[in-house]
Amino acid sequence: xxxxxxxxxxxxxxxxxxxxxxxxxxxxxxxxxxxxxxxxxxxxxxxxxxxxxxxxxxxxxxxxxxxxxxxxxxxxxxxxxxxxxxxxxxxxxxxxxxxxxxxxxxxxxxxxxxxxxxxxxxxxxxxxxxxxxxxxxxxxxxxxxxxxxxxxxxxxxxxxxxxxxxxxxxxxxxxxxxxxxxxxxxxxxxxxxxxxxxxxxxxxxxxxxxxxxxxxxxxxxxxxxxxxxxxxxxxxxxxxxxxxxxxxxxxxxxxxxxxxxxxxxxxxxxxxxxxxxxxxxxxxxxxxxxxxxxxxxxxxxxxxxxxxxxxxxxxxxxxxxxxxxxxxxxxxxxxxxxxxxxxxxxxxxxxxxxxxxxxxxxxxxxxxxxxxxxxxxxxxxxxxxxxxxxxxxxxxxxxxxxxxxxxxxxxxxxxxxxxxxxxxxxxxxxxxxxxxxxxxxxxxxxxxxxxxxxxxxxxxxxxxxxxxxxxxxxxxxxxxxxxxxxxxxxxxxxxxxxx
Amino acid sequence: xxxxxxxxxxxxxxxxxxxxxxxxxxxxxxxxxxxxxxxxxxxxxxxxxxxxxxxxxxxxxxxxxxxxxxxxxxxxxxxxxxxxxxxxxxxxxxxxxxxxxxxxxxxxxxxxxxxxxxxxxxxxxxxxxxxxxxxxxxxxxxxxxxxxxxxxxxxxxxxxxxxxxxxxxxxxxxxxxxxxxxxxxxxxxxxxxxxxxxxxxxxxxxxxxxxxxxxxxxxxxxxxxxxxxxxxxxxxxxxxxxxxxxxxxxxxxxxxxxxxxxxxxxxxxxxxxxxxxxxxxxxxxxxxxxxxxxxxxxxxxxxxxxxxxxxxxxxxxxxxxxxxxxxxxxxxxxxxxxxxxxxxxxxxxxxxxxxxxxxxxxxxxxxxxxxxxxxxxxxxxxxxxxxxxxxxxxxxxxxxxxxxxxxxxxxxxxxxxxxxxxxxxxxxxxxxxxxxxxxxxxxxxxxxxxxxxxxxxxxxxxxxxxxxxxxxxxxxxxxxxxxxxxxxxxxxxxxxxxx
Numbered sequence: 001x002x003x004x005x006x007x008x009x010x011x012x013x014x015x016x017x018x019x020x021x022x023x024x025x026x027x028x029x030x031x032x033x034x035x036x037x038x039x040x041x042x043x044x045x046x047x048x049x050x051x052x053x054x055x056x057x058x059x060x061x062x063x064x065x066x067x068x069x070x071x072x073x074x075x076x077x078x079x080x081x082x083x084x085x086x087x088x089x090x091x092x093x094x095x096x097x098x099x100x101x102x103x104x105x106x107x108x109x110x111x112x113x114x115x116x117x118x119x120x121x122x123x124x125x126x127x128x129x130x131x132x133x134x135x136x137x138x139x140x141x142x143x144x145x146x147x148x149x150x151x152x153x154x155x156x157x158x159x160x161x162x163x164x165x166x167x168x169x170x171x172x173x174x175x176x177x178x179x180x181x182x183x184x185x186x187x188x189x190x191x192x193x194x195x196x197x198x199x200x201x202x203x204x205x206x207x208x209x210x211x212x213x214x215x216x217x218x219x220x221x222x223x224x225x226x227x228x229x230x231x232x233x234x235x236x237x238x239x240x241x242x243x244x245x246x247x248x249x250x251x252x253x254x255x256x257x258x259x260x261x262x263x264x265x266x267x268x269x270x271x272x273x274x275x276x277x278x279x280x281x282x283x284x285x286x287x288x289x290x291x292x293x294x295x296x297x298x299x300x301x302x303x304x305x306x307x308x309x310x311x312x313x314x315x316x317x318x319x320x321x322x323x324x325x326x327x328x329x330x331x332x333x334x335x336x337x338x339x340x341x342x343x344x345x346x347x348x349x350x351x352x353x354x355x356x357x358x359x360x361x362x363x364x365x366x367x368x369x370x371x372x373x374x375x376x377x378x379x380x381x382x383x384x385x386x387x388x389x390x391x392x393x394x395x396x397x398x399x400x401x402x403x404x405x406x407x408x409x410x411x412x413x414x415x416x417x418x419x420x421x422x423x424x425x426x427x428x429x430x431x432x433x434x435x436x437x438x439x440x441x442x443x444x445x446x447x448x449x450x451x452x453x454x455x456x457x458x459x460x461x462x463x464x465x466x467x468x469x470x471x472x473x474x475x476x477x478x479x480x481x482x483x484x485x486x487x488x489x490x491x492x493x494x495x496x497x498x499x
Numbered sequence: 500x501x502x503x504x505x506x507x508x509x510x511x512x513x514x515x516x517x518x519x520x521x522x523x524x525x526x527x528x529x530x531x532x533x534x535x536x537x538x539x540x541x542x543x544x545x546x547x548x549x550x551x552x553x554x555x556x557x558x559x560x561x562x563x564x565x566x567x568x569x570x571x572x573x574x575x576x577x578x579x580x581x582x583x584x585x586x587x588x589x590x591x592x593x594x595x596x597x598x599x600x601x602x603x604x605x606x607x608x609x610x611x612x613x614x615x616x617x618x619x620x621x622x623x624x625x626x627x628x629x630x631x632x633x634x635x636x637x638x639x640x641x642x643x644x645x646x647x648x649x650x651x652x653x654x655x656x657x658x659x660x661x662x663x664x665x666x667x668x669x670x671x672x673x674x675x676x677x678x679x680x681x682x683x684x685x686x687x688x689x690x691x692x693x694x695x696x697x698x699x700x701x702x703x704x705x706x707x708x709x710x711x712x713x714x715x716x717x718x719x720x721x722x723x724x725x726x727x728x729x730x731x732x733x734x735x736x737x738x739x740x741x742x743x744x745x746x747x748x749x750x751x752x753x754x755x756x757x758x759x760x761x762x763x764x765x766x767x768x769x770x771x772x773x774x775x776x777x778x779x780x781x782x783x784x785x786x787x788x789x790x791x792x793x794x795x796x797x798x799x800x801x802x803x804x805x806x807x808x809x810x811x812x813x814x815x816x817x818x819x820x821x822x823x824x825x826x827x828x829x830x831x832x833x834x835x836x837x838x839x840x841x842x843x844x845x846x847x848x849x850x851x852x853x854x855x856x857x858x859x860x861x862x863x864x865x866x867x868x869x870x871x872x873x874x875x876x877x878x879x880x881x882x883x884x885x886x887x888x889x890x891x892x893x894x895x896x897x898x899x900x901x902x903x904x905x906x907x908x909x910x911x912x913x914x915x916x917x918x919x920x921x922x923x924x925x926x927x928x929x930x931x932x933x934x935x936x937x938x939x940x941x942x943x944x945x946x947x948x949x950x951x952x953x954x955x956x957x958x959x960x961x962x963x964x965x966x967x968x969x970x971x972x973x974x975x976x977x978x979x980x981x982x983x984x985x986x987x988x989x990x991x992x993x994x995x996x997x998x
Contacts, residue, residue, distance in 0.1 A: 054856060055852060055853060055855070055856025055857075056703065056852075056853040056856040056857055090849040090852070090853075098853065099856075100849060100852050100853070131657055131659070133657035133658075133659060134657065135654060135655045135656060135657065135658075136653075136654035136655075136658065140650075140654050141647075141650065141651065141654065144646075144647050144650060144868060145647060147643075148640075148643050148644060148647055151639075151640065151643060152640065154635075154838055155634060155635035155639050155640065155836070155838075156634045156635075157634060157838070158630055158632035158633065158634065158836075158837045158838075158964075159632075159634075159635065159836050159837040159838020159839070160630070160632060160832070160837040160838070161838065192691065192840075192862050193862060193863055195859070195860075195861070195862055195863050196861065196862040196863075199860065199861050199862070203727070204555060221859045221860060221863070224857075224859065224860045225860040225861075227860075228702070228857060228860040228861075333659070333863070337654070337657075337658050338657045338658040338659040338863065338864075339653055339654075339656070339657075339658020339659070339660065339864075339866065339867040339868070340658070340866065340868075341691075341840075341862070341863070341864065341865070341866040350589040350599060353554060353555075353589070353599050354554060354555040354589075354597065354599070356554065357553060357554025357555040357598075358554075358555055358723075358727060360694070360720045360723065361694075361698065361720060361723045361724040361726075361727040362694070362695065362698050362724070362727075362861065363691050363692060363694055363695040363698070363840070363862075364692055364694050364695075364720070364832070364837065364840070365837075365838075365840065366840070367838065367839065367840040367866050367868075367869050368838040369643060369838070369839075369866075369868055369869060369872070370866050370868060370869070373868070465657075
């Protein structure tokens with residue numbers, strides 16, 4: 001894809017009342033004495049922190065932004081210079097400046113790139129709540145040891161494996177069949193994880209400018225993947241609370257009709273971030289909508305194994321399909337470990353053939369060792385998942401108790417599964433909270449990352465995939481960050497010399 | 500991406516003289532009594548075999564094709580029905596029919612999807628020369644055993660690793676430094692292989708309709724990746740033989756100027772398929788061209804470790820760069836094993852930050868286990884590669900000797916490294932040869948797959964990555980297939996009942 005550019009109007013909208021961001025005197029209504037370029041740089045930095053000005057995207061031209069914001073061209077020049085000097089913008093020969101992070105300090109590669117504030121701060125951010133993922137179960141070591149025993153059978157081949165080893169495809173197919181969805185191995189394509197599966201499907205199923213229905217909120221990397229293939233996410237709100245909590249199926253039907261969406265990406269098995277579950281009646285209705293509107297529904301079951309509350313597990317959505325209208329993607333990353341890059345797509349063999357046809361443009365296959373390890377983990381999944389869900393359950397309790405104690409005005413209604421809750425804040429300060437939180441010892445993903453069009457400033461995703469002690473410390477840190485925001489907005493930016 | 504459609508004109512051009520393909524009487528100049536739909540189906544099937552009608556691509560509408568070929572609409576309807584019935588075309592609700600392979604028989608997942616002829620034939624194709632890749636060295640088992648020892652340090656983290664474990668990035672950086680190209684770990688991004696690295700780079704560096712210069716011939720999956728991101732490959736011919744053999748640097752310079760290409764993808768370290776090497780003077784000139792034309796040159800070093808003839812290894816192309824005009828991609832797949840999905844990109848930290856920004860739309864990281872195994876392999880690379888190159892050398896000799904014996908009118912001039920030779924046939928029959936070869940016991944990738952616009956019908960890539968005995972049998976099989984083509988073109992297609 002080409003360098004994307006943020007439009008000046010769109011940036012202005014996201015910036016909102018940028019003159020007062022981080023301004024101590026905001027409550028008093030007085031104008032700060034800070035130069036405009038500092039306030040603007042701070043505003044843009046908040047958007048970068050938050051992911052709303054994504055890495056690699058170009059900012060508007062200086063002239064456009066000056067016109068749109070009604071400030072002098074010199075102000076914009078100084079703003080961009082300040083951001084550039086601190087590594088938030090990079091320039092490439094003959095191209096516009098694009099959004100960046102200051103060069104990351106070398107790290108062990110097993111954690112996501114740190115938030116900027118944490119990198120800049122002397123205080124080390126101790127707890128990273130930007131991801132919902134657990135450490136490996138003890139069986140992981142056994143799984144790799146078993147894989148090591150099995151690998152010699154493959155070492156005599158060239159090893160490149162775009163479709164997946166047959167033993168794993170059989171195991172995944174058997175698992176669907178046991179869940180009530182008869183499946184043959186030739187309906188399974190092994191991928192490098194759910195995200196990779198989604199990307200392959202989007203490449204095959206969407207045309208440029210195609211509409212893709214999404215849950216709103218949903219998983220941020222899915223939104224980015226939809227945009228990166230040139231398609232457009234169409235948000236259908238999940239009702240966050242109350243008796244009608246969950247999916248608005250009439251809304252999905254009418255959005256499908258009105259936008260002529262050909263694809264939907266939904267997470268009905270413990271939606272990320274809310275943890276909500278679609279019931280059987282809703283599944284039947286969803287499949288009917290897919291048929292009626294000729295829309296392919298991609299169902300992401302990454303979280304499906306993480307049932308935390310007692311209920312009868314619904315059938316897989318695809319069990320309600322009459323044809324191939326439902327495509328299912330799964331993953332070993334959440335059920336077992338994220339360091340294992342194995343997922344799968346379940347669909348009809350014809351679509352698998354198509355996916356294989358384009359896969360070689362992206363990668364040449366799934367690592368054999370990880371596939372063999374996954375076979376072992378699936379054989380032991382009952383005990384692994386029972387222990388993992390028990391752990392998540394008590395971590396969730398610890399998180400909810402800590403929130404009730406330290407942040408009693410945040411509203412939290414947990415879903416019946418998954419790895420996170422979707423907390424509602426009393427005021428739309430999620431971005432500012434995420435920006436300042438690292439200074440208090442915690443990294444947060446702000447609500448707007450889980451939606452489009454700047455929604456969800458009142459929400460923040462809180463994963464409970466971390467140990468209880470960490471969660472308690474993280475909540476204290478959030479409370480401290482939240483306290484610092486009220487009435488202040490965020491830490492003010494300083495001029496270059498003390499920036 | 501949307502379903503791509505082959506234009507009727509383009510299909511007609513690729514089909515060429517389709518009425519006589521596989522026609523016994525061609526030499527006599529008489530028209531076959533075969534119905535036109537059979538001849539046309541056979542022609543299209545040859546293009547599918549050969550990859551020139553790629554999987555997942557839609558054929559032209561019946562009306563368009565009938566008009567373009569000057570045949571009746573009924574002929575096209577029958578042609579498509581025949582292809583559909585045999586699994587070469589699949590239809591999706593509301594969409595055009597797209598090119599497919601007959602549903603693959605379940606296989607062990609470690610081999611590429613078989614050629615169609617092999618699937619259809621009762622005779623099993625015993626030797627697959629469509630790939631250039633070796634089985635694993637004996638050290639592979641040790642590498643995984645060492646990785647198993649090292650994995651516990653990572654099991655306590657969430658494991659998702661988009662940038663790469665620092666120990667591997669250090670090892671890769673050290674290796675470049677030892678080759679004469681000073682490199683820091685923050686210049687290294689670990690990928691899922693060279694193809695994945697190329698795809699990430701194309702996503703970041705190219706705009707839709709951008710021109711990307713390529714060697715011609717070059718690696719087929721690179722051509723497909725360039726097309727899949729919406730860019731256009733611009734072929735610059737490699738001179739195949741004689742004193743000027745190799746890269747035409749003036750041609751590269753003028754193509755870059757004339758097309759305003761912003762990116763080039765070149766394989767100067769044992770070009771795939773030819774095995775050619777660009778010398779130091781050429782490297783300096785290439786870097787100068789990149790600077791002068793502001794073109795980023797992506798240098799694929801996948802084959803760089805496979806030096807077979809005695810010569811002083813040239814410096815990496817990036818050593819001739821003054822800025823960041825040369826980006827290097829590398830891979831463990833050819834040097835060690837394809838079942839290990841590890842590669843890397845070497846560039847400046849700012850571009851790595853950009854690549855990380857879009858990587859999460861494609862996948863969430865490189866498997867930790869495979870990375871740890873790669874560290875072990877790099878530590879032992881001297882002995883592994885010495886053995887591997889010796890093996891390739893004697894396999895190359897065996898291949899050349901067998902060709903001289905059984906196919907003396909094929910011209911073959913091996914390059915100084917890599918895994919394949921680019922054999923020149925006395926007549927433009929590469930596609931027909933690849934189509935009929937499976938019936939004789941060998942699968943071939945026809946010349947046109949390594950180029951654009953239907954070039955290279957006189958060439959075929961012959962890998963020598965296979966054991967000597969296999970290569971000798973494969974050459975006998977090719978000789979038999981080639982013999983069958985002369986004067987016949989290919990095996991004729993039969994009507995549906997005996998198809």
